[in-house]
Amino acid sequence: MAGLAPNEKSMHFWPSAKRLLGTLRPQRVTMIVVLVLSVISVALSVTGPWIIGKAVDYIYSGAIASRLPAGQSKEQVVEGLRHSGQNTLADMIAHLNLIPGTGIDFGKVGEILAIALAVYVCSSVLQYIQSWLLTGAVQRAMADLRRDVEHKINRLPLRYFDNQPRGELLSRVTNDIDNLGQSLTQSMSQLLVSLMSMVGVLVMMLVVSPLLTLVAVVSIPVAMLITAQLMKRSQKQFVAQWKHTGSLNAQIEEAFSGHELVTVFGRRPQVEARFRDKNGELMDAGYRAQFISGLVMPIMMFVGNLQYVIVCVLGGLRVASGALSLGDVTAFIQYSRQFTQPMTQVASMTNLLQSGVASAERVFEVLDAEDQEPDRDAQLPTPVQGKVSFDDVSFGYKPDVPLIEHLNLTAEPGQTIAIVGPTGAGKTTLVNLIMRFYELNSGRILLDDKDITEISRADLRSKIGMVLQDTWLFEGTIEENIRYGNLEATDEQVLAAATATFVDRFVHSLPDGYQTVIDDEGTNLSAGERQLITIARAFLSDPAILILDEATSSVDTRTEVLLQHAMNALRSDRTSFVIAHRLSTIRDADTIIVMENGHIVEHGNHVDLLAARGAYHRLYMSQFEGALVDETEELAPVHS
Structure with a gap:
């Protein structure tokens, strides 16, 4: 799911395009109106050349009639021309509607041109309306698609995000949907009008001259073959792009x-080199996609111009023979251009369509990802006591690589369970399983003797407060960030939580106090201050179960001592799980669990575990060996 390889496609073009059009189904009423308006607009538009052709006939007939002798009938003039051997001219005049000796009827010509102008104006107005309606329908469909993707992301398991680069997912949700909306907006209206124009123009061409129509439509299979071949080659390039x-x-x-770390470790050249490589790959893929699809337009224009020349030559011969009027040929030439123009427009839109479908495939991949297991309807009893039990739990991030095996553990209501162990022992995984961020391979986790898989995730997590080592604050005021733990909390409750966690102590030194706006990275606060705010947020949620994952690692020693007192008060009558590397912070825990390689190797209180001189003793003493060595070296006498 990390993205398509340059030479593969998740779907074929047409199934993807069909599914893409399916996103417009909720807008079907608007789309029907758009279709009707397009039909009327195109019908009016294609009658315009025929009407203008009639005006040309009046002008041409009037110009010829002005040069013929007055007082004779048309039949007499034709007969006289035949006697003089001018049979071609006689055939042409015989097919004209004229009275010898008269001139051009400009009044009639003006009426016809006025009708043509009205037809074109009405057609343009209807096309504007249908384009406006279609744009609104597409944008509403894209808004619905963004909503569906947002809901889908909330239904995806955390395992999906572990295997998905964040920037890649953001690109699918933002860039690809934006590109999809732009492609549909720019192409659908023009594509709809172009296809209908081709049908309407073809009908009018058949009415004017079936023979010339046969010549004109010969270009269709040529154009379709060229377009199909180029689309086949460019589609995978758009996917790669x-x-x-x-x-x-x-x-x-x-x-x-990670700009600060990049700078600190001097890795800017490597980052810039990687950027150049990625940017070059994007440039190459974009060049190939645009170049191949861009070939369609000039090739189609060449085919259209070739057809235009043939129609002009044959049309001239038909006028000379009297088989067609000059107005009909003029109208047919316009139709031939109108017939090839939509084909050229459709061909030129292939890059937009292919780019849009390529983006649609990437969005559909997110929508088609497997959802997390559905919630059950069972609800937790009120109030929640906070008893947590692990019953023969086994889990691994990969099915064939177990991390926790056959773990059994019970935390009674109100107990504080400290979890310690080396990196990778499974400490954070343990609390993630309580939150049901991942599903177990086997076994059960019980909350108040109820399997958590039978409880809705929202109900389960609403009873748990969690403070992570990595702070997360959103852009807003300090008060808003604390209130995030309980949106219904009063100002007094927010202040009480801030005071209990010593946020109130540093807030008053800020210019705007609790109304100080934190930027999206929280750079205007220290790491310790950000951590205090996240702890205050957890305090305010008043959870039945509290999870602290290295929650005090970013605060200074003095603040840590104060927080220990505050958390002792908070943990009263609450079940707490505390992950800590600094073992001095969990001495007063009811039970200390020592984990190694996914197993509990020791458990007990601080005094008993030290006396056992096992794994906990080794961990505890290792934190002081370095300090004792440093102190010894510092106090050792220096001999000159």
């Missing part, structure tokens, strides 16, 4: 979010 766009976005997002 948007794949590389997502990859480049992921690299940029990673580099920008």
